Amino acid sequence: MKISVLAALLLAATALSAAAQSVPTLQEQMACRGDASKFCAEHVGKPPQMDACLRENKSKLSDGCCKVVESREG
16 A cells, blocks of 8 residues: 555656656645546556646546646646
8 A cells, every 4th residue: 555655646746747847845746646546547657648647637636636737737
């Protein structure tokens, strides 16, 4: 369980950093951890696909993650 949580956290961090060309804060990573795992687990380790998946699922994301995704849009 700890590994999947860490993987999701790293996934969200990687996807968001690829989108905004900066490293997300721990708070931003935590905001998207559950959503990345729930909606985009198949894109673990694939930053461009994870980013696209989070954006495609923006209407389903938690409020916190949605705000992170919006704030990191180019």
